[in-house]
Amino acid sequence: MRTFSFDNGDQMPILGLGTWKTDNQAIKPVIKQAISIGYRHIDCAAVYGNEVGIGEALTEAFDAKEVTREQLWVTSKLWNNAHKADDVLPALKKTLHSLQLDYLDLYLIHWPVAVKPEVGFPQSDDDYLSLEELPIIETWQAMEACFETGLIRHIGVSNFSVKKLKKLLAQSRINPEVNQVELHPLLQQPEMKKYCDSVGINLTAYAPLGSGDRPAFFQEEGSPNPLEQPVIHEIAAAHDATPAQVLLAWGIQRGTAVIPKTVKAQRMEENLAASGLELSDQEMMQIQSLDQHCRLLNGKVWGGPYTYEYLWDEKELG
Ligand code: NDP
Ligand code: 1BO
Numbered sequence: 456m457r458t459f460s461f462d463n464g465d466q467m468p469i470l471g472l473g474t475w476k477t478d479n480q481a482i483k484p485v486i487k488q489a490i491s492i493g494y495r496h497i498d499c500a501a502v503y504g505n506e507v508g509i510g511e512a513l514t515e516a517f518d519a520k521e522v523t524r525e526q527l528w529v530t531s532k533l534w535n536n537a538h539k540a541d542d543v544l545p546a547l548k549k550t551l552h553s554l555q556l557d558y559l560d561l562y563l564i565h566w567p568v569a570v571k572p573e574v575g576f577p578q579s580d581d582d583y584l585s586l587e588e589l590p591i592i593e594t595w596q597a598m599e600a601c602f603e604t605g606l607i608r609h610i611g612v613s614n615f616s617v618k619k620l621k622k623l624l625a626q627s628r629i630n631p632e633v634n635q636v637e638l639h640p641l642l643q644q645p646e647m648k649k650y651c652d653s654v655g656i657n658l659t660a661y662a663p664l665g666s667g668d669r670p671a672f673f674q675e676e677g678s679p680n681p682l683e684q685p686v687i688h689e690i691a692a693a694h695d696a697t698p699a700q701v702l703l704a705w706g707i708q709r710g711t712a713v714i715p716k717t718v719k720a721q722r723m724e725e726n727l728a729a730s731g732l733e734l735s736d737q738e739m740m741q742i743q744s745l746d747q748h749c750r751l752l753n754g755k756v757w758g759g760p761y762t763y764e765y766l767w768d769e770k771e772l773g
Contacts, residue, residue, distance in 0.1 A: 456495065456730055459657045459712055461609060461632055467528050467560070469707050470730050471496030472723070473661070473716030476668055479508040485718050486512035490522050492724055498635075498661075498714040499554065500532035500565055501546060502576075506553035514555045529556060530635075532565035532613060533598070536572050538589055543597035547606060562607040563635055564598065566614045566754075567591055568761045583759030591619065592626045599629045609633065613661075614754070616768040617650045624654060635659040637666075637752050638711055639681040639702060640745040648709070659712040662751060664699050668716075672756045684745055690738050696729075703729035705742050748772060 458466035472489045474482060474497065482505040486497065490512070497513075499506055513529075516522050531554065537546035547562060569584040570577045577583060598610045611633030612623070624630055634651060638644060638660035651658045665681040666673070681687065687698045694701070699715070699722070706713040707730055715726045734742075754766045763771050 456493075457707065461657075462655075463608075465560070465608060467657070467712060468494075468496040469712045470494075470703065470727060471498050471528065471530070471712065471714040473498050473714045474505060474509060475500065475503050475716060476670070477503075477505060477716070477718050479505040481505075481718060482508040483512045487516060488720050489723055490516045490527075492720075493727060494723070495522070495526055496528040496530075496712075496714070498530050498659075499550075500534070501537075501550050501553075502532070502534045502565065506531065506550055510553050510555035524556070528560045529554065530561040530563065531559050532563045532635075533594070535566055535568045535570045535577075536574050538564075538569040538584070538591075538594040539572065540593050540597040542572055543594060544601055544604070547601050551606060558605065559607045561609045561611060561633060562598065562601065563611045563613045563633065564591070564594055564615075566757075567612070567619055567766070568614075568754075568757050569594070577758060580759045583757075583761065585760050591623065595623060595627055595631075599627070602629060611635070611656075614766070616766075617647055618768040620650065620654075620656065630654070631656060633657045633659055635661055635714075637662045637750060638706060639663050639665055639751075640684065640687065640705060640742050641665070641679055641681050641747045641749040642751070643743065643746040643748075645746075648711070652710070657712065658710075659714060660706045661714060663706050663713040664702055664715050666716075666751055669752060673752050675753070678751055679747065679749060681745075686741050686745060690734065690741065693738075694732060694734075696732055697725055699726060700729035700732050701734070701742075704732035704734055705739065708734055708739060 457469045569589045574582040611631040613635040691701045
């Protein structure tokens with residue numbers, strides 16, 4: 456399995472397992488299965504509500520000596536209601552407790568969106584904290600302090616635009632090492648890729664298969680599906696591969712990590728095997744031409760000051 460190298464020599468497997476939308480009851484056998492077939496990178500988040508189940512699975516895998524802690528890469532994410540400086544370390548400790556781990560390999564600010572501490576998922580404009588009340592740099596400085604405790608090996612962000620990354624880099628003591636964003640052939644974000652490459656930020660592609668099971672509040676009628684693109688099917692047929700494998704191989708080959716989610720054992724194998732699929736330059740070009748700058752998780756679920764334009768620092772395409 457190819458890896459991303461970090462400045463301190465740590466290696467993040469380029470393909471990991473996504474865990475969003477798998478509830479706490481269902482996740483334990485999924486994680487155990489994934490580890491048994493060779494997954495060594497698990498993408499978690501406090502808001503997914505399943506870190507307790509993941510922790511049980513990890514502990515059982517360690518106890519059974521299927522894998523060691525050092526062989527596994529575990530990412531988690533700070534939820535939007537814990538952005539205040541005093542709330543960051545307690546949120547991290549809660550995640551570590553749930554996952555039954557002493558440290559995380561990577562901790563990310565999940566969204567550049569802050570809600571009040573008592574709010575889980577915001578329901579009204581009153582639930583948000585404005586950027587004047589809680590600038591991102593305050594949360595980042597608390598992430599830096601967490602890094603210094605040794606409880607996390609790397610820190611990063613998620614859903615940050617290039618503009619927000621530039622601002623953060625100008626203010627931070629420790630640079631974010633990862634930005635986790637939506638990436639697939641319909642949303643390729645070439646400027647983001649170029650910028651992250653230029654400053655040494657590793658990009659991780661979430662929703663690499665188009666997140667077909669995303670909840671209704673992230674769905675918009677008529678959204679295209681990367682898995683259904685004829686070009687992807689043609690390339691898959693040429694390699695005796697599946698469309699999902701082509702999407703994942705494309706992400707890996709352009710130098711991003713990919714974290715597809717599946718609860719199905721066969722698809723887990725299929726997705727993992729994508730890391731061995733080689734696409735030709737011509738096929739990479741064909742896929743490049745599919746870009747529509749189409750955000751499937753467009754963030755319109757957020758309210759208050761967090762408009763589409765604020766969030767992505769761009770106007771919505773008409
Ligand atoms: P994905 O793009 O991974 O798509 C998941 C969907 O694809 C599910 O319906 C799954 O179904 C299906 N699927 C999986 N494998 C195959 C296959 N081989 N062939 C056909 N269908 C397949 O979407 P996610 O939104 O889950 O993104 C991946 C991960 O990224 C998340 O789970 C999460 O960890 C992370 N993420 C992070 C975000 C952030 O804000 N930082 C936002 C969104 C995601 P089934 O399970 O039934 O196989
Ligand atoms: C609201 C959470 C999106 C998936 O990470």
